[in-house]
Structure formats: structure tokens, C-alpha cells
Amino acid sequence: AQTVTQSQPEMSVQEAETVTLSCTYDTSESDYYLFWYKQPPSRQMILVIRQEAYKQQNATENRFSVNFQKAAKSFSLKISDSQLGDAAMYFCAYRSARETSGSRLTFGEGTQLTVNP
Amino acid sequence: GAVVSQHPSRVICKSGTSVKIECRSLDFQATTMFWYRQFPKQSLMLMATSNEGSKATYEQGVEKDKFLINHASLTLSTLTVTSAHPEDSSFYICSARVGRGGDQYFGPGTRLTVT
Numbered sequence: 001a002q003t004v005t006q007s008q009p010e011m012s013v014q015e016a017e018t019v020t021l022s023c024t025y026d027t028s029e030s031d032y033y034l035f036w037y038k039q040p041p042s043r044q045m046i047l048v049i050r051q052e053a054y055k056q057q058n059a060t061e062n063r064f065s066v067n068f069q070k071a072a073k074s075f076s077l078k079i080s081d082s083q084l085g086d087a088a089m090y091f092c093a094y095r096s097a098r099e100t101s102g103s104r105l106t107f108g109e110g111t112q113l114t115v116n117p
Numbered sequence: 118g119a120v121v122s123q124h125p126s127r128v129i130c131k132s133g134t135s136v137k138i139e140c141r142s143l144d145f146q147a148t149t150m151f152w153y154r155q156f157p158k159q160s161l162m163l164m165a166t167s168n169e170g171s172k173a174t175y176e177q178g179v180e181k182d183k184f185l186i187n188h189a190s191l192t193l194s195t196l197t198v199t200s201a202h203p204e205d206s207s208f209y210i211c212s213a214r215v216g217r218g219g220d221q222y223f224g225p226g227t228r229l230t231v232t
Contacts, residue, residue: 043226047220095220103149105161108160
């Protein structure tokens with residue numbers, strides 16, 4: 001079974017600075033997807049960024065980028081120019097590419113990000 | 118696109134009663150929907166996978182007779198918490214899968230409080 005680990009329960013960053021959130025995972029599969037979701041105080045889960053394992057290029061979405069290290073099974077999220085609205089719980093998630101997996105997501109424990117003005 | 122709604126957003130019910138939560142995909146058809154439970158400051162725990170027109174698949178440890186899931190159409194899945202007790206109080210989140218093997222998009226969640 002796949003597992004996802006986020007070793008930082010809490011992180012803080014100064015507004016306009018850069019912060020990196022860590023995520024490691026364990027799988028025996030070679031084809032899969034990785035995600036970062038954001039859950040602000042409203043509790044609405046928002047997809048921040050996704051990465052296909054077969055792509056070597058790291059995904060980027062505006063101020064958000066990932067460092068995907070497939071051999072190390074590491075998938076960190078970098079937030080540049082942090083804004084107050086980035087404050088939220090961030091979840092790393094894994095999804096198998098096998099159709100029989102049913103698109104199930106396996107979530108990490110989450111990292112609570114605080115942005116200080 | 119890919120908007121998922123949930124109703125109600127919050128509900129308070131008395132112990133022993135049942136409560137129904139609706140999950141709708143507003144602008145797409147979802148053959149598969151998922152139901153999660155989330156306790157404060159914890160991660161999402163998958164309760165069950167709901168496929169349109171068939172029985173839901175429950176995760177280990179989830180009581181299927183207590184958490185009834187119905188996925189009667191391609192845009193609606195419902196979760197009924199039967200004979201609710203205070204320990205069922207939690208935040209329930211649904212998601213819908215876009216297309217075959219597609220990503221999940223999440224509803225805004227329902228806060229259930231059982232008194």
C-alpha cells in the first residue's frame with residue numbers, strides 16, 4: 001500500500017518570502033500522480049498543483065512549484081513571494097495511475113502554514 | 118468548470134436521528150464520487166467510493182449500515198448517517214472524479230454536529 005508522509009506539522013513564513021513544504025511517499029509503482037492540495041479556513045479543498053510521475057520536468061503554477069525527486073520519492077512544494085492568502089493547511093497526495101485503483105487519493109497528514117505580515 | 122456542491126453546509130441533529138448529505142457535480146457528470154471524513158486538524162480519511170448505479174465500496178472499518186451511500190445519478194451522490202451519535206460529529210467532504218481516471222474535485226464540506 002502507498003503511504004504519504006509530511007514531516008512538518010507546522011511551518012511559518014514571512015510575507016513575500018519563500019517557503020518549502022516537504023512530502024515523501026512510498027510506492028512500488030512506476031506510474032502515478034502527485035498532488036498538493038490547499039485547505040484554507042473555509043475547509044474547501046483546492047488543487048494547487050499536480051505532477052505526473054513519468055514527467056521529469058517539475059510542475060509550476062505561478063508562485064507554486066514542486067521539486068519532484070522520483071528516485072528519492074520526494075515531492076516538495078515551494079511557495080514563492082508568500083501572501084497572506086496562502087495561509088492554510090497543505091496536503092500532499094498520491095494517486096496510482098492504474099485504472100483498477102479507482103482514482104483513490106492517499107493523503108499525507110498535512111502541514112499548517114502560517115504567513116506572518 | 119469542475120464545480121462540486123454539498124448540501125447542507127452544516128447540520129445539527131439529535132442523537133438517534135438520521136441525516137442526509139447531498140453531493141452534486143454541477144457542470145460535469147461524475148461516474149465516481151468519494152466520501153471523506155475529517156476530524157479537526159487531521160487529514161482526510163476516505164470512507165467510501167460511490168459509483169453511479171452500483172453499490173458503494175466502503176473502506177475497512179467503516180460501517181456500511183451506518184453510513185448509507187446512494188449514487189442514483191451521474192450528478193448526485195448522497196450520504197445518510199443513520200442513528201447518529203455524538204461520535205459521528207465531524208466534517209464530511211465529498212469529491213467527484215472528472216472523467217475516467219481523472220482528478221478529484223472537492224465539495225465545500227458539511228459540518229455535522231450530533232447533540
